[in-house]
Amino acid sequence: MIDVRALRENPKNFIESCEKRGFGKEEVESFLALDEEWRSNLKKLNDLRKRKNQITQAIGEKVKLKQDSSGEKEEVRTINSEIEAIEAWQAGIEGRRSEVAALIPNLIHDKVFVGKGDDNNQFVRFWGRARVFTDDVEEFSGKSNGKGKYEILSTRPMSHVDLEDRLDLVDLERAAKVSGARFFYLKGRLLKLEQALVSYALDFLADRAFVPVEPPFMMRYDPMSKATDIETFKESLYKIEGEDLYLISTSEHPIAAMLSDEILDPEELPIRVAAVSPCFRREAGAHGKDTKGIFRVHQFFKVEQFIFCKNEDSWDFLEELTANAEAILQSLELPYRVIDFCSGELSRLNARKYDIEAWFPAQGKFREVVSASNNTDFQARSLNIRYREKNGNSFVATLNSTALATTRTMVAIMENFQDHGAIRVPKVLIPYTGFDTIFA
């Protein structure tokens, strides 16, 4: 939710932000018109209510003195019917006003590159030493701005799908029989690896002042709608039939909503949360993409970083979250690039977003494994999360970032650490897995 007063005072900022995103200014203009009418109705209503309160109190006095007050009662009835009429009209205005307000996106950070489409996402940096098949050198160098270090592979590594099959780690066919496409049975040492990844990421964050939290895996419509946007509802969320409950698509949402309607002590800030949960996604907008294997699936585990802080500190924390996610990938020895999303690719909530894309040598591509966003005070305003300040209360800023999503990270490990048909386990995980190789 945008700051309505800021919008009234300075619509230009919001129109500019909308236009950078490739939206029109219709929403802003339509909001301003509705808002004007809303305020004028509010004035009428308040004047009538004031009059009503005065008469009602006078009736109270008369009743005490046992005087007749039937004239006053009749007057209040008249006022009531006027109020009722305006209220009915106002309810419609207010409904449309909030619908339009919900469509206005967050203000974009000044440094976000103005552009549309993936191609305009800005390269920030590369880390690591990638294994690149001869045919993919051009793709690799282009996407790493010529800064990516690499060694050439003379043969393409096996796809994770074939490898899982050969090592009997994933059963997709039986999962399809039981649950449909994009589901899987995870087996043997790959399951152990998954658990190791989760434990490792939680420990990593606990060492950095994050409080580990397991949230509810289902949420009601009201908090969900405040924590996210309409796109997520349309494309990601599973609804429980006959109940007001949705399966979470990320722990970001229940964690954000955790502090809704609360006023925090500024001393408590920043609040760092390391959340772990399964994530359920319909992938409705992804027909035909990544249909094989466990790269894009309906359920996976994710360790998520979440921060509640003061708005003015949020930009430093965006860097902290990104640095943490990078440190995890570095410790797993996975080469990656960081990209800064262009204006047209941001969600309505995001003021700025970095993605981290690991190099997948079998696919010959960089693919998203981490997404780190600063939603400034936009999400907190919808959820009504404030902190106390000397001159009134302010909304907190909320930030979220993947620490580690299990399925994609496992695919990255399988593609990057293939060794003669076996999978080498990254060193930092060995204490958690208890083995250093996955083989047939």
Next chain:
RNA sequence: GCGGGGAUGGCCCAGUGGUACGGCGGUAGCCUGCUAAGCUAUUUCUCUAUGAGAGCGAGGGUUCGAAUCCCUCUCCCCGCGCCA
């Protein structure tokens, strides 16, 4: 699932039909060698703001007037039942 009790400002708590009492904490000021104490004001949201309106878990209803009475729903506590 059944029965009983509950939800009031940041926190605690009073309030059986006349417009939310009191305390704690926070903030600002006064006072005082310092600190503490004490005193005063303030504390949520909205608006066209020296003023006004809304707000007592949510939504409806009755009434001139509802925290209070009635209905529906949500959540919490206690007991019973069921259960990994």
